[in-house]
Amino acid sequence: MTFTNRLRVIFRSKASRTLDRLEDPREALDDSYEQLVRMLQDVRLGLAEVATAKKRLELQGQEMGARHQRLADQAESALNQGREDLARTALERRSLLEGQVAALRDQYTLLQKQQGQLQDNERRLAERVAAFRTEKESIKASYAASQAQVKANEAAAGLGSQMSEVGVSLDRAKDRIAQMQARAAATDELLASGALTDLTAPPDADLERQLSAGATSADVERQLRAMKDARASRQGRPAGSRGTGPDAWLSIGNGPDTP
Template identity: 40%
Template sequence: MGILSRTSYVIRSKINALLNRAEDPTETLDYSYEKMRDELQQVKQGIADLTTQKKRLEIQKRRLEENVEKHNEQAREAVRQDREDLARQALEKKKSKMNQIEELEGQIAQLQSTQDDLVEKKNELQSRIEEFRTKKETMKARYEAAEASTRVSEAMSGVGDEMSDTARAIERAEERTDEMEARSAAMDELQDTGAFDDALSDKDSIDRELEAGRSSSEIDSELETLKAEMGKGSAPETDETEADTADVDVEEDLDVETDVNDEEVEAELEELQEEEKSAE
């Protein structure tokens, strides 16, 4: 097999495979049924045309028969008038019309025979079409039932095209979800270990530990100072008199400070009232 022959064979096989996949048996059956009905209609039209031709010949034959009768009367009248010449002419025309009638009768008989054959074939074709229509509807019902059953089976088994696409989409979604969850967990872990701080800072681990120690010492010192101010610290014991005197001084300072604060509040309230009046 040459290259061109093989190429042609491959192309025809590909086209045939595409047509088989694209072909819908129900549509093919309907198309075949419509073609058969078209053929039946053409047969009926042929019978009608043939019948028309036969009727035209019958009309022509009837007119010739009328002419035959007319020529016959002409010949009798010519004989009564002793016009043998006219009688002969009338009989000659009568003979010619009789020959035409005989020829027409043959044609009419042939057309009638053809018409009878066509009517018989038409009836046979019509019966076949009705039989095909019954088979067509049965085959369509069987095909649609088989197609529905196949779709249900594919859906339940998950081997259909749409179900396969859905399964792949779910699988991809699960993979993306697992990836995002793993990435989120990794980010949390890096955040807890301070890896992000390491990336954004030029300090090493020793600098951070020293800085944390300094911060802790400052907090401890501030805490001790606060305890000492509130008399809860571990400051050296003093004379009770000195302590009482210190308490009195603190109370006086607090009273003075309270008085000052009250006076400042009242002064601010008066200023606000004056501003509101001026605004009105």
């Protein structure tokens, strides 16, 4: 595999993993769930604002109701004192207040209706969020199990992006080993032929190496001649005992090793 092909395989595997992360349905489900939760929070915030406004109107209406009763008492007290002018003024103010109370009551009724609608929406949306959360976790668990199974199957079959990278690394290691072995063999041949000089070797090491090789060759030739001579001398004579005792090894290399 060439270097360009290796880069192509690695890039393809990394790009595939990036796309898998972008297309992960678990992230899409989490995003949808967060949107629903934000919607539920907005509905609850609106419900709290409506309830607050309704409570304000309720307190204002209670104050106006107390004033309405106080004006009635003042009109009756003025009439008992013979002050019809004051009684008339109190009744006029009371009549004007009744119109304000009517307008306030309409607003209060409208807010009460809105609050009821928001409460229904909040309850339905909360149920939907809870159901979606349950389904989301179930789908995520199923996806995780399927993903684990796919990875296990790909690993068993030697497939998948990670296994591709492992294969690329293995091929690269094999190439490097082959190159180093070839280089070692080549340098050995060059050293043996004298084309390269070992700078760390002692002086005249090449001569010592060649002399040693020649000595070994001469020793082999000597043993071969001794074997031939011993064989010729044994022809026609009964075979004698050979040095096969427990101490026979002590004589190895000290004399001709004849079979």
